[in-house]
Amino acid sequence: MVRQQKATLDKLLSWVRLLQRKLRRKGENRMGGVSNSSKKEMLKEVIRQLHAGASPQEVKERFKQVLEGVSPLEIAKIEQELISEGLPREEIQRLCDVHMAVFREQLERQKLDVPLGHPVNILMEEHKAMLQIAGKLGDVVNKLQQISDVNRVGDEIRLLEHIAEDFRDSEKHYLREENALFPVLERHGITEPPAIMWTEHNQIREKKKQLNSRLEKYGAINFSDFKKQLSEVANALNGLLSSHFFKENNILFPTALKVVTSQEWSDMRKEFDEIG
Structure with a gap:
């Protein structure tokens, strides 16, 4: 089981490094980040790998680096797309706290500004x-x-x-x-x-x-x-x-x-x- 998880993790990290190299070569989004469509695909793939058995603790730091700056709306849409593609809602919910642990630092930087009574x-x-x-x-x-x-x-x-x-x-x-x-x-x-x-x-x-x-x-x-x-x-x-x-x-x-x-x-x- 440990070997299987390590193999899954190694596959995930290799995929992430390969995708990052491709993105740098293409020079996507010259403001210093990754295009929205690429962010989405990277997030979806990482979530799939987490659900396939990769250790959340081992991929957490990599998850943060890849998805720096992702917005709440992007996260909501990504999880929704994964469910529409066949990932059971119960699986998304089961690992929802893992997703939040990964995004917590980034999300806490975004303060909501809403008036009293809203x-x-x-x-x-x-x-x-x-x-x-x-x-x-x-x-x-x-x-x-x-x-x-x-x-x-x-x-x-x-x-x-x-x-x-x-x-x-x-x-x-x-x-x-x-x-x-x-x-x-x-x-x-x-x-x-x-x-x-x-x-x-x-x-x-x-x-x-x-x-x-x-x-x-x-x-x-x-x-x-x-x-x-x-x-x-x-x-x-x-x-x-x-x-x-x-x-x-x-x-x-x-x-x-x-x-x-x-x-x-x-x-x-x-x-x-x-x-x-």
Whole structure:
């Protein structure tokens, strides 16, 4: 297996070096980069190789060098094209965090400038609020781990119940995206990124249900088991939210700002208000 992965990696690196030499000889895009079409093909090939078994850690640095300056819209379109060419959506989603790890530094340089009250501003502020809730959840769960007497956790359980309620109230955020933003993106031909994000919404919903279920079991199961199960759910939910919001803030929303019209944003804001 190790030999097979090394052979795959060697093949990938040889392909990248060959393509880079060809591009330099052709002198494409004399501003110092690579043409958009070549960037796209290089990214698609690297992603294919990652999905074929090449080690993400080994190719990460090469991935960055080849794709320096790639935009969120390019990434969204590339993943969409790969799916249309036959790569399963589930595979793209499975390695989505690998893609983000590769692009994170580049994407974080691109700051969004949207006014207060703009739909993207509203969604990003809601992301911040939910990450704060997730942070509180982690803090309370960590404190709970230090307590051995089940009779001394009343305050912590009440805090956890309030946190779970806050997560339930956050459902409107996902409805805003699914019912207002995603359909507009789809009308502009951006179909796969919203579909992947919707799948992650359902994963988040499942984790929130598990949180509620664990809290309902308090007092009915062994206290050590309760703490372990609660910690597992809290860690999973925290990681999922952080990863999901990064993708939306740095890929989905910048893509939307490139393709959605002013009138569509205005109409979308009205839909946001109707959702509540």
